Amino acid sequence: MSDSSTEPLDTQAREEDYELSPRQVMAITYAVERGDAEALAELLEPMHPADIADLLEQINAFDRGRLVRLMGDEFSGEILSELDDALRDRIIPLLPKTVLEDAVRELDSDDLVDLVEDLDAPEAILDALDDRDRAAVESALAYPEGSAGRLMQREVVMAPEHWTVGDAIDHMRNADHLPDQFYHMVLVDPRLHPIANVTLGRIMGAPRAKLLRDIAEEVFEVISVTQDEGDVAYAFNQYHLISAPVVDEDGRLVGVITIDDAMAVLDAEHEEDMLLMAGVSESSLSDSVADTVRARLPWLFAALAAGIAGAAVISQFDEAISAFVALAILMPIVAAMGGNAGTQTLTVTVRALATRDLTRANIMRVIRREFLVGLLNGTVFATVMGGLAAVWFDMPELGLIMAAALIINMLIAGLVGTMVPYVLDKLGADPALASGTFVATTTDMMGFFAFLGLASLVLL
Amino acid sequence: MSDSSTEPLDTQAREEDYELSPRQVMAITYAVERGDAEALAELLEPMHPADIADLLEQINAFDRGRLVRLMGDEFSGEILSELDDALRDRIIPLLPKTVLEDAVRELDSDDLVDLVEDLDAPEAILDALDDRDRAAVESALAYPEGSAGRLMQREVVMAPEHWTVGDAIDHMRNADHLPDQFYHMVLVDPRLHPIANVTLGRIMGAPRAKLLRDIAEEVFEVISVTQDEGDVAYAFNQYHLISAPVVDEDGRLVGVITIDDAMAVLDAEHEEDMLLMAGVSESSLSDSVADTVRARLPWLFAALAAGIAGAAVISQFDEAISAFVALAILMPIVAAMGGNAGTQTLTVTVRALATRDLTRANIMRVIRREFLVGLLNGTVFATVMGGLAAVWFDMPELGLIMAAALIINMLIAGLVGTMVPYVLDKLGADPALASGTFVATTTDMMGFFAFLGLASLVLL
Numbered sequence: 001m002s003d004s005s006t007e008p009l010d011t012q013a014r015e016e017d018y019e020l021s022p023r024q025v026m027a028i029t030y031a032v033e034r035g036d037a038e039a040l041a042e043l044l045e046p047m048h049p050a051d052i053a054d055l056l057e058q059i060n061a062f063d064r065g066r067l068v069r070l071m072g073d074e075f076s077g078e079i080l081s082e083l084d085d086a087l088r089d090r091i092i093p094l095l096p097k098t099v100l101e102d103a104v105r106e107l108d109s110d111d112l113v114d115l116v117e118d119l120d121a122p123e124a125i126l127d128a129l130d131d132r133d134r135a136a137v138e139s140a141l142a143y144p145e146g147s148a149g150r151l152m153q154r155e156v157v158m159a160p161e162h163w164t165v166g167d168a169i170d171h172m173r174n175a176d177h178l179p180d181q182f183y184h185m186v187l188v189d190p191r192l193h194p195i196a197n198v199t200l201g202r203i204m205g206a207p208r209a210k211l212l213r214d215i216a217e218e219v220f221e222v223i224s225v226t227q228d229e230g231d232v233a234y235a236f237n238q239y240h241l242i243s244a245p246v247v248d249e250d251g252r253l254v255g256v257i258t259i260d261d262a263m264a265v266l267d268a269e270h271e272e273d274m275l276l277m278a279g280v281s282e283s284s285l286s287d288s289v290a291d292t293v294r295a296r297l298p299w300l301f302a303a304l305a306a307g308i309a310g311a312a313v314i315s316q317f318d319e320a321i322s323a324f325v326a327l328a329i330l331m332p333i334v335a336a337m338g339g340n341a342g343t344q345t346l347t348v349t350v351r352a353l354a355t356r357d358l359t360r361a362n363i364m365r366v367i368r369r370e371f372l373v374g375l376l377n378g379t380v381f382a383t384v385m386g387g388l389a390a391v392w393f394d395m396p397e398l399g400l401i402m403a404a405a406l407i408i409n410m411l412i413a414g415l416v417g418t419m420v421p422y423v424l425d426k427l428g429a430d431p432a433l434a435s436g437t438f439v440a441t442t443t444d445m446m447g448f449f450a451f452l453g454l455a456s457l458v459l460l
Numbered sequence: 461m462s463d464s465s466t467e468p469l470d471t472q473a474r475e476e477d478y479e480l481s482p483r484q485v486m487a488i489t490y491a492v493e494r495g496d497a498e499a500l501a502e503l504l505e506p507m508h509p510a511d512i513a514d515l516l517e518q519i520n521a522f523d524r525g526r527l528v529r530l531m532g533d534e535f536s537g538e539i540l541s542e543l544d545d546a547l548r549d550r551i552i553p554l555l556p557k558t559v560l561e562d563a564v565r566e567l568d569s570d571d572l573v574d575l576v577e578d579l580d581a582p583e584a585i586l587d588a589l590d591d592r593d594r595a596a597v598e599s600a601l602a603y604p605e606g607s608a609g610r611l612m613q614r615e616v617v618m619a620p621e622h623w624t625v626g627d628a629i630d631h632m633r634n635a636d637h638l639p640d641q642f643y644h645m646v647l648v649d650p651r652l653h654p655i656a657n658v659t660l661g662r663i664m665g666a667p668r669a670k671l672l673r674d675i676a677e678e679v680f681e682v683i684s685v686t687q688d689e690g691d692v693a694y695a696f697n698q699y700h701l702i703s704a705p706v707v708d709e710d711g712r713l714v715g716v717i718t719i720d721d722a723m724a725v726l727d728a729e730h731e732e733d734m735l736l737m738a739g740v741s742e743s744s745l746s747d748s749v750a751d752t753v754r755a756r757l758p759w760l761f762a763a764l765a766a767g768i769a770g771a772a773v774i775s776q777f778d779e780a781i782s783a784f785v786a787l788a789i790l791m792p793i794v795a796a797m798g799g800n801a802g803t804q805t806l807t808v809t810v811r812a813l814a815t816r817d818l819t820r821a822n823i824m825r826v827i828r829r830e831f832l833v834g835l836l837n838g839t840v841f842a843t844v845m846g847g848l849a850a851v852w853f854d855m856p857e858l859g860l861i862m863a864a865a866l867i868i869n870m871l872i873a874g875l876v877g878t879m880v881p882y883v884l885d886k887l888g889a890d891p892a893l894a895s896g897t898f899v900a901t902t903t904d905m906m907g908f909f910a911f912l913g914l915a916s917l918v919l920l
Contacts, residue, residue, distance in 0.1 A: 026821075343738050377760060
C-alpha cells in the first residue's frame with residue numbers, strides 16, 4: 001500500500017445532526033456583508049449543493065439576493081435543482097443570463113425535468129438548453145405530472161437476454177458513454193420488453209461464460225410510464241428495489257428509475273400527507289407572510305364553518321345552559337375527547353392506507369376493532385369523568401349524562417376516523433385531504449348534541 | 461438475439477396501486493379453509509415475501525395460524541423479516557423449530573439484527589444460528605439501538621487508494637465471494653480510513669490504467685457507527701447517497717450502509733412523527749383491541765387533563781355565562797380557531813425540524829413570520845366572525861369581544877405552535893412528542909380565558 005503522506009481529506013465522520021451550524025451561517029453572511037467574493041467562494045467550496053440550497057432558504061431575502069449576486073458563476077445547476085419550488089422562482093430572475101445558461105447545461109435530463117416542471121416561467125431555462133436536451137425535457141413533459149415518465153432517466157444500459165457475463169463486460173468496457181449512475185443491466189427480449197435485472201456486482205463476481213439470465217435478481221418489478229410516482233415510491237420501499245425499468249403502453253423499455261429518486265418522492269408524499277391532515281397547502285419556511293396566509297386561510301375557513309355548525313347545535317339548548325351553567329363548563333370536554341380519539345384513529349387509518357395495509361379484505365375487521373376500542377376507551381373516561389362531574393357539581397345525574405355522552409362520542413370518533421379517509425381513498429381522493437377538519441366537526445357536533453340533548457331530557 | 465419462444469415471465473407493468481386484491485386474498489383463505497397445501501403453495505409462489513407478510517397482517521388471527529401451519533417449511537426468513545414487530549412475536553411460536561431454524565439461516569446478518577433486536581424472546585432465533593452468524597449478530601447488538609452500527613452490513617468491498625481500474629476489476633473477478641448487493645468500491649488508506657467511493661458503473665466505463673481515485677464520486681459522506689439512524693436517513697436523502705462507509709471511533713472502516721435500508725428508516729421515522737403528533741404510540745392494523753387501547757389511553761388521559769383545565773377556566777366565568785348564554789354558544793369557536801391555527805403552525809414546524817430547515821440561524825425570523833401570519837389570519841376571522849356574532853345575537857359589544865379574543869388566540873397559536881416543538885428539539889426530545897396536546901391545551905385555555913375574561917369586563 002502507498003505511504004501515508006497523502007493525508008485523507010475528510011475521514012472524520014460527522015457526529016452532529018447535519019444541521020448548518022450558526023457559525024457557518026454567520027461566516028457566510030459576514031463575507032456577503034463585506035462583498036468578499038473570494039472568502040465566500042472558499043466557504044461554499046466544501047459545501048454540498050443541497051446544503052447551499054438550505055442556506056439560501058434559511059437567510060433573509062435581502063442577504064439571499066446579495067449572496068446570489070456575489071456567487072456569480074459559482075452558482076451551479078445542482079443548487080438550483082435542490083432549491084424549494086417557491087424560492088427557485090424568486091432566484092432565477094436574480095441570475096445573469098450566462099450564469100443561468102451554464103447552470104442548467106450541467107444538469108442531467110431528469111433533474112432538468114424536475115426543475116422545469118415546477119417553474120412558473122420555464123422559457124428562460126428551456127431557451128438555454130441545446131436542442132438534444134430540450135427535446136428530452138419536452139418529451140418527458142408530455143407525460144402526466146407526477147407520473148413515472150417524469151421521474152425516469154432515459155439512458156438505460158441493456159443487454160439481449162441470451163448474453164453472457166463476458167458479453168456484458170466487453171459491451172460496457174467498449175461503450176462510448178455510460179450513464180453517470182447505474183447499478184443494473186436490464187435484460188430485454190427482441191421486442192425490447194424488459195425480462196430481468198442483473199446487478200453490476202453479480203456481473204463482477206460471475207465467470208465470463210455464465211448466462212446473464214442465470215444470475216438475474218429474483219425480485220423484478222416493471223413500472224409503467226404512466227404509473228403514479230407515489231405508487232413507484234411504494235414499490236421501491238416495499239420490494240427493496242434499487243432500480244426498475246420503465247415501459248410504455250406496449251411494454252417496451254423506455255427508461256429506468258433509481259431508488260434515490262423514489263426516496264425523494266416518498267419523502268415528499270409524507271410531507272404532503274402530514275400537511276394535508278393539518279390543513280396546510282404546500283409550505284416552506286422561506287415562504288413570505290402573504291404566501292403562508294394564502295396556504296392556510298382556506299382550511300381555517302373550513303374550521304370556522306365547522307365551529308359555526310357546532311355553535312348552532314349548542315344554541316338549540318340555550319335553555320338548559322341558562323338553567324345549568326355546569327353544562328357549558330363540561331361540554332368542551334365531551335367534544336375534545338371525541339376529537340382526540342378521532343384524530344388518533346384517523347392518523348392510523350391514513351398511514352395504513354399509505355402503506356396499503358388497509359384494504360377491502362380487512363376494512364370490516366378494522367372498523368369492528370375501532371368500534372370496540374371506542375367502547376372501551378369511552379367506558380374508561382365515562383367512569384373517570386362521569387364520577388368527577390358528579391362530585392364537582394354535586395349532581396349524580398350530571399355524572400351519568402357525561403358518561404353516556406362520552407361513550408357515544410368516542411364510538412362515533414372511531415367510526416368516523418376510519419370511514420372518512422377510507423371512503424375518500426376509494427373515491428380516488430387523497431385520504432388525508434381535509435379529513436382532519438371533517439372528523440373534528442363531526443365529533444364536536446355529536447359531542448355537543450349528545451351531551452346537551454341528554455341533559456335537556458333528564459334535567460329539564 | 462434468441463428466438464422469442466422463451467416468453468417473458470412478467471413483462472406486464474402493474475397498473476394497479478400494489479394493493480393485495482380481494483380476489484387474491486379470498487383464493488388464499490379458501491385454500492387454507494380446505495387445508496390444501498399444494499394450492500396454497502401455488503398461490504403464494506409468485507408473491508414477494510413483503511406481500512405475504514402484508515397478507516398475514518390483513519387476515520384474522522385464526523386464519524393466520526392455519527395459514528402459517530399449512531405453509532410448513534415454505535415459510536421463509538424473508539417473510540419473517542418483513543413482518544410487523546408485534547405480529548412477528550406472535551408468529552414465531554407458531555413455527556416448528558426446524559422451519560424457524562431454516563428460515564433464519566437464509567437471512568443476511570443485517571436482516572437478522574433487525575429481526576432479533578425487536579423480538580421479545582430472541583433466544584429461539586439466536587440458538588438456530590451457526591457460530592459465525594451469531595457472533596455477527598451479537599457484535600451488532602453491542603451498538604446502541606437505532607444506531608448506524610445496527611443498520612450497516614459488515615461485508616465491504618474495498619480497495620487501496622493507489623489501485624487502478626484494472627486492479628479493481630481483477631480483484632473483484634478473482635474474489636471468492638462478493639456481497640449480494642454492492643454498488644461501490646470503498647477506497648481506503650493504509651490505516652483503513654475510507655477515502656472515497658467509486659461506483660461500479662464508472663469502473664466498468666473507465667480505461668484499465670486509470671487510477672480509482674480519479675474516478676471517485678464527488679460526494680462522499682462517512683458515517684460514524686454510533687450515529688443515529690434518523691440522521692443517516694437524512695444524509696442519504698439530502699446528499700442522494702447510494703451507499704456510505706461506516707467507521708468506528710478511530711475512523712476505521714467497519715461496514716457500509718446502503719440506501720434501501722436508509723429508505724426504510726426514513727419511512728419509519730415519518731410514521732413515528734405522524735403518530736406521535738396525533739398521540740398514538742406505535743400502532744399496526746394487526747394489533748389486538750387490548751394493544752390498541754393500551755397505545756392510545758395515555759394520550760387520551762393527557763387530553764382529559766387538558767379538557768379539565770379548560771373547564772376550570774370556564775368555571776371562573778359562570779356568572780357571565782348565566783347572564784349571557786351567547787358566551788357558551790360562541791366560546792368553542794374561539795378555542796377551535798386557535799387550535800386549528802396552532803396545529804397548522806405545529807405541523808409546519810415539526811416538518812421543518814425533521815428536514816433541518818429550521819435552525820438557530822432562522823428561528824427568530826420564523827417566529828416573526830408566524831406572529832404576522834397569526835395577526836393577519838386573526839384579523840380576517842375577527843372581522844368575519846366578530847361581525848357574525850354581533851348580528852346573530854344583536855349585540856355589537858359581543859362582536860368586538862369575539863374579534864379581540866380571536867386575534868389574541870391566533871397570535872398565541874402561532875407562537876406556541878413554533879416554540880413548543882423547537883424547544884423540545886433543542887432539549888433533545890422528539891419535537892412531535894405530545895406537542896399536539898400541549899398546543900391544543902394552550903389554545904383552548906387561552907381562548908376561553910380571553911373570550912370570557914373580556915366578556916366579564918365589558919358586559920357585566
